[in-house]
Amino acid sequence: MNFEHCIRCTICVENCPVMRVNPDFPGPKQAGPDAQRFRSDREKAEDGWVLLCSQCKRCEMACPCGVEPAQIILKAQQRYGLEHPHSLAHLLFANNYYLSMLGSFTAPLANRIAATKIGKKIFDAMSIATYIPFPKFRFHKLSWEKKTPNRRSRKVAFFYGCFINFYRPDIGRKIIQLLKSFNVDVVLPPQWCCGLPSLGNGNLQLARSFALKNTASLSNYIDAGYDILYSCTSCGLCLLHDYQDIMDIPKAKKIAENTYNLHEYILRLVDDNYIKPQFQEVPRKLAYHIPCHLRALGIGYPAAKLMSMIPGLTCEIIDDNCCGLSGSYGFKKSNESTAISIGNRAVARIQKTGAETIVGDCGSCRMQLGGLSGLVTLDPAEVLSESLGITLAKKVKS
């Protein structure tokens, strides 16, 4: 909706996690609809502070008038990126996909270097924050898995995303096992980075090139009768929202109409009486950290509904608690203290619940909260697998 619908009520300001801790960021109202009135195509963009927005989209969730401050800021970020040289960290994270491919290919070496003092110095020189350990690359990527469809009546193409592929392929394998146990055929379509890291680092062009490749690939699967599934909520938000909106990708609507969150899909199988999962007791006390981007998807909290069917499990939902890392945002030195301050507040809120384990759909949220709190973190799919007795058939060494 048009920025002129803003009535300046400041509900978005109340929801901005960055503004709370970083006085340099003027907040979603000023950086979004307020500043938009002064932005002109005929003048060079001088609003460098738009880069301080972490794109959590909480302002958009809160706005009672349908204004989308984060979207306005995202566009300003792209424009700023076009007109100004990018910092090394921005360049690197925009190309996170290719870097991760390299990291994963050289996993044993890359991980070892990243963990050493010299590695830290290298990160430092590149203005990359090291307050939480950089995630470990896995040599055996998920994309290497070979899957043969069994012609079951439900079939899905799994968009696993970079985090699962390069860092936690084990979660990806569990998800595949889980879906198979629900009598669903799973294939892994050819896929690239969703494009969000490029977008978040001011490189719309690169983001679009990823998006076009993904759309072409996924579109073929949709034509062949597959539903598309994602488990990373940020990939999901990018596929469903950004492809249609800021990236303006042809066929984006088709992708969005056929793409489901993993747990949304499982819940639908339950609703349709396609499956009757026999959840076994899981005696755990969980704090369910709702990633900002899950909330922004506007599909409710399907994993929470599934977990509520598990006997013995207590799960407290915490959904106004941005973790602060926001993908690559917190990994940039310039945002480090912002990310830590937001993260520590989030951790304090979680610790108040007395939970021993944090569960969350987003890999980078888990990295941040686990790193700052020392608590165990799990993907909801791991909790479901535990309850259904699903374990990985063979261990694959990383």
Add this chain to the structure above:
Amino acid sequence: MSVTEYDAIILGAGVAGLTAGTFLAGRGFKVALVTSGEPTACLSTGCIDVCSRDSNPLTGINGLPPAHPFHLVPEKTIVESLNNFQAAMLDMGLPYAGAAKENRVVLSALGTFKTSCLVPSTMKAAPQDAKDSIHIITFAGLKDFYPSYVISRRKNTKFSVYDAGVVSTMGIASHFEDKEFLESFIAWLRDQNIDEDKIAFPAVLGLESAAEIVQTIATRVGKPVFEIPTIPPSMPGRRLFNALKDYFRKKGGDIYWEWPVIGVEKSGKIIEAVMTASKGRPSSLNGKAFILATGSFVGGGLTAGRDSITENIFNLQVLAPGPRETWFENDYFSFNHGIGRAGIKVDSSLRPAETNWENIFVCGGILADTEILKNGCGHGLALATAHLAAQSCMEYIR
């Protein structure tokens, strides 16, 4: 289309919607609450105005015009709704002072008195007359609060300024949640050797633990301490919203954020489901009954066109005060704008009058003839009508 079944679906996340939802969820019904943004309660002072026309709110209600929806709620239910609210807020660590039979005042940011019934414990110590001498502590750079306004209207009032290092309301409130910051602040405050009877602050003393923080400061300084509500962003309003929301969830209710209702499924005299368009597919929530608590114009329940007023979800007939010329008085600050009477006319069970719908119940600011500004009855009316609507809804579902 994804279909999920509920006993009751609440539309709107304000005081009325969350209270009605809690009432039903607490009695074992399956309740979903849908909202497209955060409520205007976030912008409020957090005070529960029941009827500010009289020193006794219950007597005040008796004197309201016959068409006022307060007359539909038995006095017993009004008192019960206030007692339940106080018990709930105590449970959530946000105690409220006051009682149904007596109004009290809080000091406003302009130095005037605002009459209310239940007030957050952080405003309990506010002077009830002009006698007490007051020392105001404000914060360097805080642009939403000017102590001079209060001083211009009150004798024996002084102020001091503390530099919190951040200038936004949210930023300062967030700092107060940090133990170290609070300690250094209290040390500074003790050094001021304040002579006045009471110490006042703009309402920025913390986000979720404000009651505790105010208590701590008062004990350590040895003087009564109170907050003065500010213009939005309003911390007391946000605390109220957060506490109501967490309480609703604690009672087992589900919340769907970013769920603008764009369509309704009906059959005969029954509403069967509400639909929303996400970026992908429309999804719908089925319910046996629906509680409409979307608020009036700012809240998003009503839209005023050039010559007519529409209700945004069920397209119910809206009582307009008359032709457009009668909507507004010439005096902008008048309490008698005709538009204040606009809303939905209801019968004694809070079903919309002049329609055939059996399973819609209406409560809160969207009701007709409330004249909330004039009567000072916003949140109080929301609590009372929410109880009545939920009771009617419960009888209907059974």
